[in-house]
Amino acid sequence: MASKSNFVYSTREHKFILKEWLDTQHILDLPKFRDYYSLDDVDSILEQALKVAKEVLAPTNDDGEGIGVRFENGKVMVPPSFKKAYDFLQENGWGMHDPDSEGVLPRVIRAACGEYFTGANNTIGLLTEGAAKLIATYGREQDKRRYLPKMYKGQWGGTMCLTETGAGSDVGASVTKAFATDVPQVYKIKGIKNFITGGDHDYTENNIHLLLARIEGATSGTRGLSLFIVPKIWVGEDGSLGEPNDVVTMGIEHKMGIKGSVTAMLNFGDNDGCRGILLGNPPNEKGVAEGIAQMFQMMNSARHTVGQLAMVLATVAYNNAVAYAKERVQGAPITNPRGDRVPIIKHEDVRRMLINQKATLEAMRALIFKNWYYIDLANESDDPVERETASRYVQVLNPLGKAYCSDMAWTLIADAIQVYGGYGYCEEYPVARMARDSKINSIWEGTNYIQALDLVGRKWTLEKGTLFGNWLAEVGQYIDRNQGAAGLEKEFAMLRRAYDAYQEIYATGMRYWQTDPRLVATFATRILHSTAMMYCGCLIADQAMIAIKKLSELGEGHYDYPFYQGKVVSARYYIRNVVPFVSTLAEIIAGGDTSVLDFPEEAF
Numbered sequence: 001m002a003s004k005s006n007f008v009y010s011t012r013e014h015k016f017i018l019k020e021w022l023d024t025q026h027i028l029d030l031p032k033f034r035d036y037y038s039l040d041d042v043d044s045i046l047e048q049a050l051k052v053a054k055e056v057l058a059p060t061n062d063d064g065e066g067i068g069v070r071f072e073n074g075k076v077m078v079p080p081s082f083k084k085a086y087d088f089l090q091e092n093g094w095g096m097h098d099p100d101s102e103g104v105l106p107r108v109i110r111a112a113c114g115e116y117f118t119g120a121n122n123t124i125g126l127l128t129e130g131a132a133k134l135i136a137t138y139g140r141e142q143d144k145r146r147y148l149p150k151m152y153k154g155q156w157g158g159t160m161c162l163t164e165t166g167a168g169s170d171v172g173a174s175v176t177k178a179f180a181t182d183v184p185q186v187y188k189i190k191g192i193k194n195f196i197t198g199g200d201h202d203y204t205e206n207n208i209h210l211l212l213a214r215i216e217g218a219t220s221g222t223r224g225l226s227l228f229i230v231p232k233i234w235v236g237e238d239g240s241l242g243e244p245n246d247v248v249t250m251g252i253e254h255k256m257g258i259k260g261s262v263t264a265m266l267n268f269g270d271n272d273g274c275r276g277i278l279l280g281n282p283p284n285e286k287g288v289a290e291g292i293a294q295m296f297q298m299m300n301s302a303r304h305t306v307g308q309l310a311m312v313l314a315t316v317a318y319n320n321a322v323a324y325a326k327e328r329v330q331g332a333p334i335t336n337p338r339g340d341r342v343p344i345i346k347h348e349d350v351r352r353m354l355i356n357q358k359a360t361l362e363a364m365r366a367l368i369f370k371n372w373y374y375i376d377l378a379n380e381s382d383d384p385v386e387r388e389t390a391s392r393y394v395q396v397l398n399p400l401g402k403a404y405c406s407d408m409a410w411t412l413i414a415d416a417i418q419v420y421g422g423y424g425y426c427e428e429y430p431v432a433r434m435a436r437d438s439k440i441n442s443i444w445e446g447t448n449y450i451q452a453l454d455l456v457g458r459k460w461t462l463e464k465g466t467l468f469g470n471w472l473a474e475v476g477q478y479i480d481r482n483q484g485a486a487g488l489e490k491e492f493a494m495l496r497r498a499y500d501a502y503q504e505i506y507a508t509g510m511r512y513w514q515t516d517p518r519l520v521a522t523f524a525t526r527i528l529h530s531t532a533m534m535y536c537g538c539l540i541a542d543q544a545m546i547a548i549k550k551l552s553e554l555g556e557g558h559y560d561y562p563f564y565q566g567k568v569v570s571a572r573y574y575i576r577n578v579v580p581f582v583s584t585l586a587e588i589i590a591g592g593d594t595s596v597l598d599f600p601e602e603a604f
């Protein structure tokens, strides 16, 4: 059975996460949600979202590659079916919305629905939500009135414009400029931004760019950057559309994957006619501006979503690989070489690859949803202490979710391709595309090295180390509390060893900061992976404890028995086969090998 794209997804794992594992009831009891939803609604919300994903979005997916994004006569067009699906989502309450309106879903539930939508078509959609939130947080009342209603209706799109050809990871090297005008808060903008997702398209009648530029006289580096609202078409005081704002699309990128997603190069103010509205204050007397700190609001939330997107693509690949492995007949069992040929799912090495995908995906999803849970609390809890604590957790978990999930997704999809053999390498089957589409997630929103540096450079040291130290101490207490847990005795003992090894990594890393920061940079990515593996091990063990209890209640004949069995095996596999690498990494990092530093450049 060959099919270019094949959306296979289930709601079962999310029902477990939302109704059995996380205390979603606590989120639903918060003032913002308590009058609208109960835990009983979760199943039907998930089922409806999956239906929309299957019936509305999945049928459009092949158009992302078959038709793709076109750039003709200066205009950018997405496949017609994308526009229809975008409108459907908007009209049926699944698209952009005002996050403060009545009856919005908690993020932790909405994120589950979002998995189905992106799994069905990962290239439909825009960055409007994050852009609108920046205006809602930092805009003047008049800006909010002008822009937000139409952005919330999905009638106007939104983007984030940081990157320039000379300023990628090094955002502070931006050369886009802003010049004051006679109108307060309004500046003339001049510069070229590239790689802008949703930079131009025909989904909406206007596009609102949130753009970083340096006001004349501001200091160099990121500290001198200010944030502007730069509409494609100027917007009048009453919210009506005015004249074009001199934002010209120079071209679109021809990419390895996500071919249905627009990535545009935009020229702002080539004819001196581009205006932007400053968010917040102009640079202070030292030339220090507010833009990068403001932009972090959008980047942080996008980073978490990127980790989830990577996981979703790996999930679709895994689901397809399982279905294929059950059908594809090849070779006899190793114990009976002359026996009948069997479906490849019976072969040990294929099973290893499938279990590795399943277990790692569940560990990743646990990390992502734990973070969504904290994000809901950090934003909506009515208890200030709870809000504060949750927002600290979010700060630690964000770089883990982004970088660990996107790095692992790439390797897991490689396993899915391997399960398919040669067919996996062919575009007629869905998994090759998953690999191409997923690779971007380790690159955008700050490459994964930037995430690793955020962890070891910033999160480790914030609040004199207490933010990370407290989080780590709680993880340790959790492991200690559960030593000897029935059915997971060996797993919790292994987690304790991984935790001890991680503490060594932490101490060594902190020492390297003092003795040779180049060693921190050398090991940063591996430190991030070890942090994620150790923590994910705890989360998946936590889920397994619930599953073990459930298995004893249900009994073997029950239709749901295999689901809970699978959860226990996933935890066992992840903790026994993945988590031990934390100890190996501790040894490698303590060894402080300097090959990376010593290697002569000419020898590469």
Ligand SMILES: Cc1cc2nc3c(=O)[nH]c(=O)nc-3n(C[C@H](O)[C@H](O)[C@H](O)COP(=O)(O)OP(=O)(O)OC[C@H]3O[C@@H](n4cnc5c(N)ncnc54)[C@H](O)[C@@H]3O)c2cc1C
Residues within 6 Å of the ligand: 159, 160, 161, 162, 163, 167, 168, 169, 170, 194, 195, 196, 197, 198, 255, 263, 440, 443, 444, 445, 446, 447, 448, 449, 450
């Ligand atoms: C499809 C796509 C969509 C995008 N969408 C957007 C968007 O909507 N808005 C936007 O503003 N940008 C967007 N980007 C840009 C994206 O965020 C950048 O590509 C990314 O930040 C990396 O920058 P770069 O490509 O210039 O790579 P570089 O910064 O040149 O990095 C190249 C390599 O060097 C490493 N590196 C760089 N500096 C250092 C350092 N100091 N120490 C150690 N290693 C380093 C990096 O980790 C990376 O491995 C998009 C990019 C793509 C491809």
